[in-house]
Amino acid sequence: MSYRDMIRNASYNNGIIKRFKRELYLFGDLRNVLVHNTRINGKIIAEPIDEVMEKFETIVKEIQYPEKVTKFKKLVHQCSSDDKLSKALNFINDFKISQVPIVQDGKIVDVLNGNHIASWLAKKENVVPSQVNIKDVLVNADRSKNFAIISETISIYDAAEMYKKSFQQPPVNWYFDAIIITPNGKNSEQMTGIIVLKDIASYMHID
Numbered sequence: 001m002s003y004r005d006m007i008r009n010a011s012y013n014n015g016i017i018k019r020f021k022r023e024l025y026l027f028g029d030l031r032n033v034l035v036h037n038t039r040i041n042g043k044i045i046a047e048p049i050d051e052v053m054e055k056f057e058t059i060v061k062e063i064q065y066p067e068k069v070t071k072f073k074k075l076v077h078q079c080s081s082d083d084k085l086s087k088a089l090n091f092i093n094d095f096k097i098s099q100v101p102i103v104q105d106g107k108i109v110d111v112l113n114g115n116h117i118a119s120w121l122a123k124k125e126n127v128v129p130s131q132v133n134i135k136d137v138l139v140n141a142d143r144s145k146n147f148a149i150i151s152e153t154i155s156i157y158d159a160a161e162m163y164k165k166s167f168q169q170p171p172v173n174w175y176f177d178a179i180i181i182t183p184n185g186k187n188s189e190q191m192t193g194i195i196v197l198k199d200i201a202s203y204m205h206i207d
Contacts, residue, residue: 003028015157016066019203020059027056066155069181072199073152076180076191078103079112081135088112089129099178099196101147102134108149108187111177116141143171147178151185152192159195160203 001009004025011018030052077091081104088100092114102110112134120137121127138144148162159179166176179200181193 015159015161016063016155018161019157020062023055023059027052062157066157068152069150069154069156069159069179069193069195070152071156072181072195073193076101076194078191079134080104081109081133081138083134084130085117085132085134085137086129088134089117099194101178101180101191101194102138104135106188108180108182108191110138110145111147111180112138113177116144143174143177146171146174147176147180149180149182149185149187152181152183154185156200156203160200163195163197163200164204 007017007021007024007028011021017024077095077097078101079088079091081102091097091100098113100112101108102112116137119142120140146166148166150159150162162179163176167173175197177196179195180191181195182189182191
């Protein structure tokens with residue numbers, strides 16, 4: 001199997017390699033020139049410069065020691081499905097957040113966002129948020145349960161790939177509302193962080 005084939009195959013399941021695939025191809029081409037065609041008429045035709053070598057070393061370190069999603073560890077403001085809508089609205093306003101994870105019977109069951117609330121309110125009249133349960137907002141919400149749960153061991157680049165792929169999955173043309181982090185990626189565990197699109201957009205590789 002050729003070097004390019006190995007890089008291409010690895011990129012299917014490794015977000016870091018996929019992110020740097022083009023650079024790795026170029027480094028492979030440079031290596032081939034240096035090894036096989038170093039001179040023409042006695043003159044050196046290619047020589048790696050310090051900047052290129054530093055870039056290569058940086059990518060190698062990223063592959064060997066990928067940055068984990070623990071970068072996004074934070075206090076997660078959450079609500080119960082039986083909490084009143086006013087509690088979630090207060091979280092959104094007070095902490096300037098856009099997504100509120102919802103827990104029911106000790107498990108993460110959904111993520112409430114501003115679109116859910118606005119859509120629900122538009123269908124109602126004379127609504128008092130302090131008298132409405134969150135579960136009543138979510139029961140008929142468009143694009144509900146549009147989230148993922150991952151473990152703290154996942155790399156940021158793999159999480160970015162998950163976000164990217166979510167755009168092609170139902171609901172199509174809509175990214176995850178959030179990716180929630182727990183110690184082992186289980187919905188029954190304590191949330192240790194949350195990632196929304198703006199947090200991870202810079203890590204997303206566009207083919």
